[in-house]
Each structure stands twice: as C-alpha cells, then as structure tokens.
Amino acid sequence: MNDDPALFERFLEMLAAESGASPNTLSAYRSDLEQASRRLGGKLAIAGREELKQVGQHWSGLKNSSVARKSSSLRRFFGFLLEEGFRDEDPSDALPRPGISRNLPKVLSHEEIANLFSILKEKLEFDPVKPSDVRLSALLELLYGSGLRASELVTLERRSLAIDRQYLIVKGKGGKERLVPISDQARHSVRLWVSLTDPQEKYLFPSRKGHISRVRLFQIIKELAVQAGINPGKVSPHVLRHAFATHLLEGGADLRSLQTLLGHTDISTTQIYTHVDSARLVELVNDRHPLGRRNLSR
Template identity: 70%
Template sequence: MSDDSNLIERFLEMLVAETGASQHTLSAYRTDLEQASMIAGGRLSSADRETLKNLPAHWRKLQNSTVARKSSSLRRFFGFLVEEGFRESDPSDALPKPALVRSLPKTLSHAEIALLFELIAEGLGREPVKSSVVRLSAILELLYGSGLRASELVGLQRSSITSDKPYLIIKGKGGKERLVPISQQARAAVHRWNEHVDPKEKWLFPSRTGHISRIRLFQIIREHAVKAGINPAKISPHVLRHAFATHLLEGGADLRALQTLLGHSDISTTQIYTHIDSARLVELVNKRHPLSQVNLAR
C-alpha cells in the first residue's frame, strides 16, 4: 500500500472514530482524495503548494459546489497529516475557495401544514382508526413539531418518548447529543401509536428487518401529501424540518435557540432561515405597501 493509500485509510478511520461519519460521507472523502492523489502522481500526502495550485486545472468543468467540496476534503486531510505528525506544514491555503450562492431550503406554508394535519384529524375521527393513520400522526408530530432529521426519527426506540417526559435526547450528526422538546400533543400521538406496536419491538417505527428506512419514510410523507392536495415534489421529511425552523423564526424564536433545537454545530448554518424570513418580508412589502399599488411611470 502506497503512502497516500495508507494515510487516506488512516484519515478515514479518524473520521469514523471522532465524528461518526456516515458511509456516504466516507465515500465522498475517499473519492476526492484518491482522485487528487492520482493527479499528484501518488504523492499527495507530501505535495507542496505549487503541486496543489495545479489541481484546479483538472476541476475547470466542475461546478463551484463540487470544487468547494474537493477543496474542503483536501484541507481536512492536510490538517490531519499535520496534527498527526505526518508532515510539518499545511499547504492547503493554495487551494481555491470558490464563492457559493447558498440556495434557500424548501419549506411549506402554514396553510399547507394545516392541510396535512386536517387530513390526519379526519382519519383519527373514523371508526375503526387505521393503524397507518395513527403512525402517520406520530411521524408528522415529530418531524414538524420537533424538527427531527429523518435519520433521527427512524432510529427512535420505543423507550425514547414517555408521557411524563417533555423532551428526548437525540444523537445527531457526528454522534453529538442534543435535547429536543416534545409537545404534549406529540407525546399523545406517540402514545396512541405505541398501542399499535408489539411491546417486544425495540424500534418506535418498526419494519420487518428493523426500523423503517429513510426511503420508506419519504414515501409515506409524499403519499400523504398527494391525499392532502399538496404537490408531492414540494415535500419530504427534511422539508418538514425546514418548516419547523421557519415557522418558529416567524413566531419570534431566537436564532441561538433555533440552532440548539436543530442541532447545528455552526450558527451560520442556522442563519439561512433568516434569509427565508427576509424573503417573506420583502414579498409582504411588495404586495401590501401602498406604493406598490401606485403607477409611477406616468
């Protein structure tokens, strides 16, 4: 095994041990580093600034977001090499830092959220109540009511939520734990669903092989959107998380509190929601201000 191959493997092992990186994340890092190593003739780990300056020539046809990701992968790799004593200096300041235009996340209006829950209320009011409706009620209450990630929701154990505890401890990205408040309504929905789950089951939302997958969760949410008359292309578990954050901010939530609730390690990630709120305010002025009704081109 070459030095590059050996050090890349050690770097990936570090990511797993220290951050709990997913297989998808590891695969992306591996691809970026192995491609850079090939360009550097198998001597990436010992490359100098001049060598790194040649890399962008091979990235010319790539989008800014891809170049930014590759540069980030290499910076983290060289930081690891210096920290572990495999080299003395970090040449990664020679890598490009392309400007990125961060797109606003999709979200749902209050009216669209109301449609989702109204349909569930109708289903819960019928006799007999379908088990799928009870499960969907618990899912939506947790996704929109607490802002859980899809991976966090499907991995919930039955013992995670109890009627006497208004919160749960979630282990999110990188194995970091955070406290998530659970509303009384959500706890009631989960309690109803628990009555439909075999007490021997470990998972809150079980499947034949363990717990339901993120793909199945995605399908469940979109099927419900269609029944509620909402374009299924507009909705996903992550969109419900965005709606949770956006509507809290509109209601006056503090940005730091929102950062904690969402489990963002960096406040800059949370600040994207201020742009959503700003966009709403601009639209409000353009539509409602008296001058918007006046034709000034006379």
C-alpha cells in the same frame, strides 16, 4: 468499510427518495463520486481530510461551477455516511468551496402545513383507524413539531420517550445527544402509536429489518403531500424540518434557541433561516427604532 460501489448505490437511492432527483442529476452525482473514488483507489468512503485535499487539488483547473458541484456531491455523500452511522466524523470540510451562492431552504407555508394535518385528521377519524395512519400521525408530529432530522427520527428508540417527560433524547450527527421538546399533541400521537406496537421492539418505528428506513419515510411523506394537493417534489422530511425552524423564527424564536433545537454545531448553519423573516424584521425596525417612530416630514 471500503465498499464504495455499494455505498454509492445506497446514497443515490436515498437521494432519489429525498429530493426526487432526476436520472440526469443522479448520473452526475454518480460520476462525481466514481471519479473521486478512482483517484483514491476505491476508498473514497474511508478517506480522510488529506486525501480529500488531494482530490480538491486535482480540480484546480476546472470552472468554479464544476468544482462547486463536485464538492457538493462529495459533501452530501459524507453527510449521508455520517447520518447512517458508516462514519464517526465528516472530513468534507477539506474540500474546496468556490464562491457559489448557497441555496435557500424550501419552505412550506402555514396553509400547506395545515392541509397536511387536515388530511391526517380525516384519516384518524376512520373507525377502525389504520395502524399505518396512526404511525403517520406520530411521524408528522415529530418532524414538524420537533424539527428532527430524518435519520434521527427513524432511529429513535422507544426509551427516548417517557410519559412523564416533555422532551425526547435524540442522538444526532456524530452521535451527539440533545434534548428536544415534544408537544402535548405529539406525545399523544406517539403514545397512541406505541400502544399498537410490540413492547419488546427496540425502535419507536420498527420494521422487519430493525427500524423504518429513511427511503420509506420519504415515500410516506410524499404520499401524504399528494393527498393534500401539494406538489410532492416540494415536500420531504427535511422540508418539514425547515418549516419547523422557519415558523418558530416567525413566531419570535431567537437564533441561539433555534440552533439548540436543530442540533447545529455552528450557528452559521442556523443563520440561513434569517431570510424567511425579513418582513418581521422590517416591521421591528419601523416600530421599535427611534427613527421609525419619528415624523420625518417635520
């Protein structure tokens, strides 16, 4: 697996569908990847940590902002390779990390989520209902209700879901399996979708080439966002995963539980969600801390 150009194209296609990246942004990603590939003799996709260290050392004379952008391009590319099964491990931790602040995840409000499900409900009330809308219902329920990654969702196998179980067996990054709770509503939506598909299919969301692609999943979700009156650039499967985590935290979930549900190896990855609940934390301090309950004017 050393076909860098072909993998670059697949990655950029995914990036365009996921975030609606502009041509200039895609061009910058392509440039960063191609430069690193040339330095490694066309073998960036199979590079290890030592090779990536050499690439990072070559950036030593650049500004922090440039190094951060190049590192981000390569890290995102290696994350794509891992999620798509082209690699079993991610060596990108060997790349430099200059002191650039990390962007907070996009968050959908409760009202925006309600709008998405409202449009979906209208679709499901048609008689006869379209199979594509039944599939959309199952996809949305699993994205927002269980916080699955896009790659985890599209590769779910039929055997992952059992009628007598209230959880899914999900294979996440690095091939690691975890149990993910599934709500009664999501189970109902998935069972309805399964009843419309061939029992011989391997995947829960099949297509002619195996399973629905990540790119098609992004397109479906953005189409629903437009119908719900939401800027499609603000909505993606990953944003719905963020909404799942954010709204759980607002509801009182702890970070350790959230880490398990999201399948994060390191809790530092989960801690980015702490920004969303600052109002509840202030209220907690004022209501529960001894100083908050005292009349300080006395």
